[in-house]
Amino acid sequence: xxxxxxxxxxxxxxxxxxxxxxxxxxxxxxxxxxxxxxxxxxxxxxxxxxxxxxxxxxxxxxxxxxxxxxxxxxxxxxxxxxxxxxxxxxxxxxxxxxxxxxxxxxxxxxxxxxxxxxxxxxxxxxxxxxxxxxxxxxxxxxxxxxxxxxxxxxxxxxxxxxxxxxxxxxxxxxxxxxxxxxxxxxxxxxxxxxxxxxxxxxxxxxxxxxxxxxxxxxxxxxxxxxxxxxxxxxxxxxxxxxxxxxxxxxxxxxxxxxxxx
Amino acid sequence: xxxxxxxxxxxxxxxxxxxxxxxxxxxxxxxxxxxxxxxxxxxxxxxxxxxxxxxxxxxxxxxxxxxxxxxxxxxxxxxxxxxxxxxxxxxxxxxxxxxxxxxxx
Numbered sequence: 001x002x003x004x005x006x007x008x009x010x011x012x013x014x015x016x017x018x019x020x021x022x023x024x025x026x027x028x029x030x031x032x033x034x035x036x037x038x039x040x041x042x043x044x045x046x047x048x049x050x051x052x053x054x055x056x057x058x059x060x061x062x063x064x065x066x067x068x069x070x071x072x073x074x075x076x077x078x079x080x081x082x083x084x085x086x087x088x089x090x091x092x093x094x095x096x097x098x099x100x101x102x103x104x105x106x107x108x109x110x111x112x113x114x115x116x117x118x119x120x121x122x123x124x125x126x127x128x129x130x131x132x133x134x135x136x137x138x139x140x141x142x143x144x145x146x147x148x149x150x151x152x153x154x155x156x157x158x159x160x161x162x163x164x165x166x167x168x169x170x171x172x173x174x175x176x177x178x179x180x181x182x183x184x185x186x187x188x189x190x191x192x193x194x195x196x197x198x199x200x201x202x203x204x205x206x207x208x209x210x211x212x213x214x215x216x217x218x219x220x221x222x223x224x225x226x227x228x229x230x231x232x233x234x235x236x237x238x239x240x241x242x243x244x245x246x247x248x249x250x251x252x253x254x255x256x257x258x259x260x261x
Numbered sequence: 262x263x264x265x266x267x268x269x270x271x272x273x274x275x276x277x278x279x280x281x282x283x284x285x286x287x288x289x290x291x292x293x294x295x296x297x298x299x300x301x302x303x304x305x306x307x308x309x310x311x312x313x314x315x316x317x318x319x320x321x322x323x324x325x326x327x328x329x330x331x332x333x334x335x336x337x338x339x340x341x342x343x344x345x346x347x348x349x350x351x352x353x354x355x356x357x358x359x360x361x362x363x364x365x366x
Contacts, residue, residue: 031288046304046305060308062309
């Protein structure tokens with residue numbers, strides 16, 4: 001058994017002791033091993049490592065230490081600091097990633113631009129507009145970035161086909177006081193950055209038109225509005241609820257080519 | 262009674278006595294003890310005793326470079342260590358005297 005092996009074995013058996021105490025005991029043993037003649041049989045001179053460690057404990061009055069505090073004190077302070085720092089950084093990174101993954105600052109800004117001839121429902125909790133083939137169609141909402149960071153607005157993405165053909169348009173950011181008037185001038189939509197506090201309008205403009213593949217039933221609800229946006233590496237769709245529900249209804253007897261009214 | 266068992270009881274006193282002769286380090290203490298006849302005491306017991314005496318404030322230590330190998334830990338006796346040695350030697354003398362008188366009878 002080499003002095004290094006002996007030292008390592010004794011060190012292993014003192015693993016529960018506070019780090020600096022263990023270091024001092026092993027340093028003294030190291031110094032002692034270095035004093036012994038090179039050909040010394042360590043086991044016969046010092047006893048087996050486990051016996052050495054046991055005798056050392058007995059003579060020094062060092063009980064075996066257990067528990068969390070002993071475990072922590074047995075670690076080298078530098079390693080302990082490193083471990084805590086690593087865990088802290090990892091926790092922060094996870095926290096930031098989770099936060100980014102859930103960051104959604106877009107909200108309804110309070111104004112909608114409803115299609116012409118929109119009527120309130122008898123119950124008063126929703127609005128509806130009757131489909132009229134070929135007539136002009138216009139529907140817009142205002143959205144606001146209520147967060148503290150800029151997001152990029154990528155468009156409106158209704159999951160189903162609606163009975164109109166419309167282009168998505170956008171307005172330049174407007175102050176809240178101007179929201180009651182229909183915004184203008186409008187430009188063809190292109191992805192844009194919506195800065196904190198800014199309000200922008202998204203307008204669908206076109207004509208009522210039927211498409212094959214429209215869903216079953218005779219009513220299409222436009223609320224909530226699914227707005228696609230991106231923030232850093234993440235792209236998501238958020239559903240922006242309006243203050244009241246808005247639906248396009250089909251009059252009795254309306255025939256949609258290829259559809260299922 | 263085994264010599265080792267008997268020696269253990271007076272090891273603390275013996276270690277203090279060796280260090281009281283002048284500042285010294287572990288290996289030298291062991292050699293001195295062996296020459297004085299304390300050859301049944303394990304090296305680990307001596308180092309453990311040194312640790313305990315130092316913790317109790319009877320010894321103080323300093324690290325000093327050695328010519329061959331790592332730094333040596335040099336021990337010296339504190340004033341409380343000196344008192345401990347004196348009290349222990351007195352007690353030991355009384356016990357020894359009593360034992361001798363018993364054996365002579």
